[in-house]
Amino acid sequence: MNDVYELLEKKGITLPNPPAKGGIYTPVQEFGDSFLYCSGCGPDIGSGTNIIGKLGKDLTVEDGQKAAYQCMLNLLANLHEKTGNLNNIKRFVKILAFVNSTDDFAMQPQVVNGGSQLLADLFGEEAGTPARSAIGTNSLPGGMACEIEALVELK
Numbered sequence: 001m002n003d004v005y006e007l008l009e010k011k012g013i014t015l016p017n018p019p020a021k022g023g024i025y026t027p028v029q030e031f032g033d034s035f036l037y038c039s040g041c042g043p044d045i046g047s048g049t050n051i052i053g054k055l056g057k058d059l060t061v062e063d064g065q066k067a068a069y070q071c072m073l074n075l076l077a078n079l080h081e082k083t084g085n086l087n088n089i090k091r092f093v094k095i096l097a098f099v100n101s102t103d104d105f106a107m108q109p110q111v112v113n114g115g116s117q118l119l120a121d122l123f124g125e126e127a128g129t130p131a132r133s134a135i136g137t138n139s140l141p142g143g144m145a146c147e148i149e150a151l152v153e154l155k
Contacts, residue, residue: 038151044074051146052144068097088155089123090153094150100140
């Protein structure tokens, strides 16, 4: 596996600050000897970058992919904050993604690929391609386009 921080720098990606909590919960919860459960993150990476709207009505698949990408950046920021080093991640085990979409929108997996591709690019196919669910929902907090949570195994 390559050094995650070198790859981020090479790709010109800066991790945002960990997102502010939107309720009473823990952003990253340890369990067992080597697992972390990451609470859902939305696409607001600060400075007016939030992506709000409904796929199939207000937003295109490309807009949704950007939202999923930004959700993943927020997850990585929370993981960096918790572990101190993203290179301590052995693999992403499971991703659960919710896509704010109309009843007839059926491209949730393509939307979530925007975040999944980032993980594969940074952690490699084996460690960065987890099991995944991409679920359409009629609403998300604040009208955000996407929310993603993760289960991670540490080295």
